Each structure stands twice: as structure tokens, then as C-alpha cells.
Amino acid sequence: MRAAVRASMAHRFPRLHVAGAPLALALSLAACNAEPPGAQAALIAKGRDIFFNETFSGNGRTCGTCHREERNFAIDAAFIATLPENDALFVAEFNPELKQNFENPRLMREFGLILENQDGFDDLPNRFNMRGVPHVLALRTSVASPQGPRTGWSGDGAPADGSLRAFATGAVIQHFTKTLNRVAGVDFRLPTDAELDALEAFQLSLGRQADLALPLPLRGTVAKRGQEIFLDDRLGKCNICHRNAGANRADRDNANFNTGVEDLPDQPARLTGEKVPRDDGFGTPGDGTFNTPPLVEAADSGPFFHNNAVATIEAAVGFYDGEAFNNSPSGKFLASIDPNGVGIELDGTQIAAVAAFLRVINALENIRQSLELLAQSEALGFFERAHAQQLLKRAVNETGDSIAVLTSGGLHPDAVAPLVEARRLAERAVDSLFFRRILAREAIQAQKRARALLIEEQK
């Protein structure tokens, strides 16, 4: 049987059918690729380990409890439904000390909402917000502002100096505590300076490191039109706040806006009858503004808005055509400077087109990340298999996302086919002892074929 497999693989991968053993080849390649990681790479690796494994002597949660890598560093109800009952996410359901005023299990399970106390801890039963989990991708491009760093849904998520580095300290206090006393050294330990450095480096390494430069030479008819609407300051007006589909109105200028999301009627969490206080956004007391998130990563990281108000990217775009937005301070101001006195007014086909554009640029980002991960895995030698497998699994996830964002929007079936092939190859590479690198290389080619169907090759 083994001989038959070997013969079959030799036929499929003639370049590996060399005299001696594939192991010898793998060994030599491992030697070639075994470059010592730089100091920054080591810091990022340390940050990754802390992010996913460090509980800070608390209730068992880690950063990765809510920011799941396999769910684009966020979490939603569908993913939550797959978790075991003893997952640390559900700590409020099995730790008696956290049964009251720590989470709302119903809203967590049904809508993926997490309880936060941005306005203080003095009145726990009445002063809290129910918020979704934002992804932590592309933080390199989306935190800086002239007024200082903006983190979290309302831009004021971090204690101390408000920086991404300090964010973990606040998160440990809010989410990792064993009891509601929240005593440092008893209910948790605070991250050390070295841990904060590593966590910051890891988070900054995730996702895009630079904004896009729109317009892109997209091939899809509807997505191309969606991009035009997105960039049209008289129609979609999206680019005014989400320049280049990022989180900034200008370079390193991330901002807060009151867009009226809290005024949406029939918000899912409130339909349950559970107590969901109005979220006042930035500051204490809040000024009603929320932070601008990047859009490139949006389509595969819903639900949308700080309160998980809508589940699809189409509904998120449609929000800006509605009364809640157009009666908000941001909507009214857009109307006041519009020649026709209109805030944002889009028809159904235009909403679908903008959403299609967002889906396609999300898929392109998934492909970019997949290519990066596949290339990294290909560069690893035989004895670095565990690391390579980790990278390949992430590439499989990213490819699954690109397939999902396109198929859910009925977009680019021509590109979906090579993406499915790329995922299949990457999955095989995960399990392959000797042909991992060749399979990864083939997956890279399939990813490139898919990309060429979404966008013209840029010179």
C-alpha cells in the first residue's frame, strides 16, 4: 500500500521523485530556510502566545476567547453555538461569582453581545453597554488620530494613555476577573510591560499593514459600479469617512461620528425584552459618537455596528439610506452641504452594488493573506512542520472566508471555483508529510487564478 501511494505521489510530483529519500530533500530544504527570527518576529510570536494562552490568573478567559482567529478575530452567534458549554466565554454561566452583572448569557448566545462598563462600575445592574466583538485586523491603519489613539467601538476602549498597548490592561479588568471585586493580584493579575509590548506587536501584525489605493481595476460589473458609488461624494459619500475603504478620513486620521445607530428601530437585542441601556459612545458621560472601523475586512466579520444591529453587509450599507442615519448629526450635516439637501439616498440596486464592492475587496484581502500564509508555510522546512501546519490552517480559514463572502453575495462564481481548489490543496498540505510544500505552491497558483478573475493585474 505504501509503495502504491509512493508511486502515485511520484507520478503526481515528479520533482520529488529523486534518488534517496524525500526526507533527505526535506532536510536540506529545512537547512536552507531555517533563518533565525528577528527580534520583532520573536516579539510578535510571544504576543501571539499571550493573546491565545494567557489567562492572567483570572477566570480562564484569554484575549482569544472572544477574538477567535478562526472567526477573523471576532465572534458571532453562529460560532458561539459551536462552543462547548465549559468554554471560558460562558464563564458567567458556571462561575457563581460572575452570575449577575458580568454578562447577559441570552444576549451573548443569541446575538454575540458582550457586556461592557465603559461608564463606570458603580451601578452594575443599570450602567452597562451590550456590544459586539470588533475584529482586531488592520489595527496598524485604523487606530491613529491627531487627538491620540482610538481603540474599541467608541474609540475610548483603553485605560491609561488610551493606546492599543494599554488596551489589554483594561480588557483584563473588564473581562478576565474572577469576581466583581476586580482586585488586582486577587481576581487577576495585570499584564506586565513586556507582555503589553508583545501583545501590541502581535495585534499590529494582524491583517493589512497599509490602506488600499482606490479605485481598483475590478472586473465584476456590479462591484465596479459599487466602487464608483462608494467613491462618489455626491452619491454614496462613503469615502468621506472611510477613505480608501479604510477607517480614516485622511492618513492616520481615524475619527468618531454619531451616525444614529443607537436610534435604529427594532434593534435585535432590544426585541428580546432584556435590559439594554442606550449606549452613549465615547467618553463618560458619552457624546453619542462611535469610532470608524475599516471596511476592507467588514464583509466577513459581521454582525455590524457596535451593537450587532444587523447581520449582513447589505443591511449595513442599507442603514445609511435609512432615517436613523439621515436624522443623525452626521446624516444631517451631509444633507446640509449637499446641493439637493440629501444626506445619503441609495436605491436597492445601489446598496447591493456597494455591498458587492465591499465583498470583493474583502475577498481580495482574504486572498492576499492566504498567499502570504501559503508562501510562509512553503518556506518552512521539514522539521518546522507544526508551524507550517498552523499557517496552512489559517490559509484554509482565509480561503473559506473568501469563498463565503463571494458566494453569499452571488458574486464571481468563476473565481470561487479556483478558490475551492486552493482550499482543497491547502487542506491536503496540512496533512501531507512530504508534499506539503508542493501542495502549498499549487494552492498559491489557484489563489492567483482566482485573484486574476476579480481584479486586473496591476502594473
Place this chain on the structure above:
Amino acid sequence: MRTLLSGAGVVIAAFCAMSYAHGQRATERYIPLGQSPGVSQKVTRIGEIAEVDESKRTVTIADPGGRWTVGITDQTRIWLDRTKLKQPNLTGSFTDLHKGRRVEVKYQDPERREVADWVKVEVARP
């Protein structure tokens, strides 16, 4: 027209985003004195209360660098840091600023150093 609209975009941004970034105060309360990342010993001062002027609502603090006075307003958050007692930290008030207590002060404006943004008061004895 496009130029006009681009200019309008800038104006929108200016009008819509009046919020200034700052560190969240809610969880700050639970960070023990001197351990606030990026803030402690950088933009805060730690010392011992030497004098309290109730009428002027000021506190004079002594540290190895000398004595300095800071104003306390209604916006100033005062927290009782009871970490050493292994007790939860509490929201305090001006009356908790006793002579001899160790405090950490963050200024509202680090340049002018007149008014405290927050004060952490160490409570080391029950």
C-alpha cells in the same frame, strides 16, 4: 464641484468628530497606584499629601522633587486604591484626600499642570 465637495468632506469631518481621544476612566480605577501603562511616572506624579486646602479645593503634594499643588474640580475622578488590603477599589471624594496619604495624580493638561484629571489615593490600612 468635486473640489467643493472635497472641501465639504473636510468640514464634515471637523463637525462630526468633536471627540478627543483619551484613556477610558472606568477600568483605570482598578489599576493600582503607579501601574498605569504609558501614564504612571510619565504623565503622572506620585507623592504624599502634605496639605489640603478645602476652601481653594487644592491639594499640595510632596515628592523627592519638591512640593506641588494641584486643583481638584467636580470633573476630577478620585479613586481609593485598596489593592494592598486586597479589597476592591472605590470611588472616593475630596474628603478622602488626607494629609500623609500616598497619591498618584494625572493632570487634565500635562503642560499647565494645574488641575487633576484623576487622583488615586492609596489606602494601605483598614
